[in-house]
Amino acid sequence: MFRLTTALLWALAPAATLAARCQWSHMQDATDAYLESQTSGKPYAMFLSDKVVYRENNRVISPTVGIITKPLAIAHQHRLYDQDGCATYTEQIVTDPKNPYVIGTQLHFDQLAGGVNVTGIDSIVTTTGDWLFNASKTLSHVLKENWDTIDSDSRADRATLKAIADLYLDLWGNEKSRVPWGMPCDRLEGSAYTGNGSATDSCAVGIPTGPQPPVTDRRYVIDESVGSVSVLCTMGTMRNAPDSHEFRVENGRLRYVHTMTVMRNETALPRMSRVRRTVKIHG
Template sequence: MLRLFISAVALAATATAHCTRPQLVEAVDSYLEAQTSGQISAFKARFDNSTWLGYYENSRKLDVSTGVLNTGLKVTHNRSLYDTINCMTYTEVIANDPANPHVIGTQLKFANHKINRVDSIVTKPGDWLFNITGYSYWVTQEDWSAIPEEKRDTRETIKKAADAYLDLFNDPTVEVPWGKPCVRLEGGLYGDPGPNGTCAVGVPTGVPITNRRYVIDEMYGAVDVLNDFGGSKWPDSHEFRIEGGKLRYVHTMTHCGIPNCGVLRRRQWHFPAIRGIDRSMIEV
């Protein structure tokens, strides 16, 4: 009897964890309205106070009234993932405004069909390879449209591909399902967009990527992973587009707290197979 009761509770928990796409879309629309206007009252009304986990910016728990949401940004581009299984969303926000440029990655987590955690990576000039011109341009050149249902990868395949890429940073023996082409957008720096483009360059070693939080959307073959990057635990987002089980696009944004993570000031960098942006365009 006890076993049956536990099974029933587990089944009920699983059932209530599912959300509908329209519900998630509506919540993201409210988030974007708040970020555009700087007015957060309507967005806060969607919070589930009974299970509230917090508002986070760059891995720091803040009062939502003190965060970037209170600054109206000129949002010029946004794109979202909707995870109806785990009741989470991810939104890439670009504010291509010379006066106040930002690239933000935000995950919303839900309970009882209301938001119970807001988790954002907020990047701006001085963050890793930040270049608003490059980021804004290249996102419009990519195809993140819905994948036909018969060609969609499973959640497991999508997550496994993302984990393989992230695991490679700390284990060079990991086999990564590289696509060809594959191209990485890193802060504003873009890889080779041609037919021979590869994401298998510029991957460091000895860098653990921990505290991973996933948003998976099979419709778009995409997953976002917020994480703590490296030994310094820099707040980071890696978003992946998976096609046919292989990596097609990678978007990264990293907040370091010091200009360009202290790297470009110390030494000259050389980027193989990089087009479209030269080092003089990188905002240091």
């Protein structure tokens, strides 16, 4: 459990470069503090500093008006820790019928002599009216998946994981991008699932063909221990919508893809309609 005294020590400690990698435990403490702040709706001072860049749905705003000030009952969360990039990613699912959310948040840090200093909070926040949104269905699918640690001798390295994530996202703008599809591979898009539990499940269904606007403004968190990459970005083909993609790679091939896209109450998507009609999904 994060203690406020620890936060104060971090805030007062002089900046210093101690090692090439951030310590896992320091990032864990800071992420615990972030989740406590989100649960209470009363952020620790370390997250409200004017030195912290607070970004929500691809816009830089004041954290005092952000989702972090709204108390949320988080039903499920899972995390990535990027020691080389000094960052974490947390997927949060809130099934409260009155305030449902699925949120993807990257925290970015600088190292300090006794821990880490928060430099950025970057969130994609989806709720009712967004693309295929249903928090309860999302949770039901997520709980069936396996995001356990991968044996060290079977892990893809950092560069490979980033390259695979980019190959997938490059499909928008380059339909010939050669993605290493796994079999099975399950994609969770909002609350819609492409898999049904069979060995032939594919993430390749519903991928656009023909010219598409590219995916831009990509921000990464990479965790080799679970073979995963978080990419927050702008989805050009969906009217430049704020978007989060998270990937799990096993044996060099895609196993899971999680997406959330901010499309608040959009009803007409001419670029995507011809693609999505062909997707067999399981809600």
